[in-house]
Each structure stands twice: as structure tokens, then as C-alpha cells.
Amino acid sequence: MLKITGLEKLQKELKEAEQALSELDGELGVVNFDPHDPASIEAAIQSVNRMIDSRVEPHVDNPIVGSLADQMKDSYRENILQKAAEARLQADEDK
Template sequence: MLYNVTLNHKDIVARLAWFRGKEFLACHKEGGFMLKITGLNKLQKELKEAEQALSELDGELGVVNFDPDDPASIEAAIQSVMRVIDSRIEPYADNPIVGSLADQMKESYRENILQKAAEARLQSDEDE
């Protein structure tokens, strides 16, 4: 029996909204000293790239099929998801925000596939 998992990602968009919603101050007055925060241009660029990368991942990414009783089939499905995510974010691979979010996505999909496989095996055992 093959099991399908539809890849659709929305929660990463919420994480990006968190980054965009933060207010960044250019300077702060404390105890009579002016502290200047630098690097905001770089951060803004990284956030814009992250937004672009996430738009590549928005919606359905694809479907993977696997046999829940075959560990090699499960691993192949996981690797297929990893390749899809990597190919979609390739132009932004050097962006630390994108890299972190992609790693979180990969782990989330990995756990989801493993959970679906376990559930399918349990259902199969109950049906016997």
C-alpha cells in the first residue's frame, strides 16, 4: 500500500511576518551616550530575500508516495521533500534566515512523513 502526503506550507509565512513585524531602532539614547545599531541594511536585504524565498515555498510543493512498511521507501520520500525544498530556495541558500527556516521546514516534513508512516502501519495492524 502506498501512502500520499501533500506538501503544503503556510506556517513559515507566519514566521516571516514575525521578523517583518519587529521594529528596529537606528539608535538608542542611554545614560547620555548614543548607541548606533548598524547592519540594518543587511538585515532588510536578508528579510526581503527570505520573503522571496518563502513565496517560492508557498502553496503546494508536490506529493510524495511511500510504502509505510518499507524504511527505504520512507527515507526516499523524505529525501525527495528535502530536494524539493532545496531546489526552491537555491537562489537564497546563503541567506541565514532562509537557511534556518528551510531547516525547520525539512524537519517538520520529515516528522510528518514518519508520523504518517507509523499511523498507516498501526491502521494496517488493526485491519488484520
């Protein structure tokens, strides 16, 4: 007979992940930045990171939640950098 252990822990982690995802659903907030100012761009990225961290804080020790939060932070970071680059290109074209 095969005995499987750890299912309770996994179920708990999945339930916490579900709760954390519901906290992240919808609008996190609004960030504004100057696409020509690297410090402003970085501040916007850090602001989004704090927004995500505050939403998942109750589940910070959950490895699933931590991984999802890191992926979201990376995604938002890339999105902000892309928007800044697009705005700079548009400004150059408008000259």
C-alpha cells in the first residue's frame, strides 16, 4: 500500500494562494512616472511592488503565493519599462 503524505499542507497552501489571488484581483492602484526620469520609473516600480506586497502580506510565507507575487512584480516591472520606452519613442517622433 502506498501512503501519500503532505496533502494537507498542499491543500492549505493552495487555499491561501486562492485567497491571495482574490486580494490581487482587480485594480491594485495607480502609478505615475516621468518616462524620461529613471528615478521616477524606478519609484513607480517600487510602488507597485509595495502594493503587491501589502495585498499578499498575510500569506507571505506561502511558497506558492511568494512565487506568484514575484511573477506579478516582474510582469508589472516589464510593463512599466515598456510604457516608459514607448513614451520616449513617441516623444522623439513628435519632435
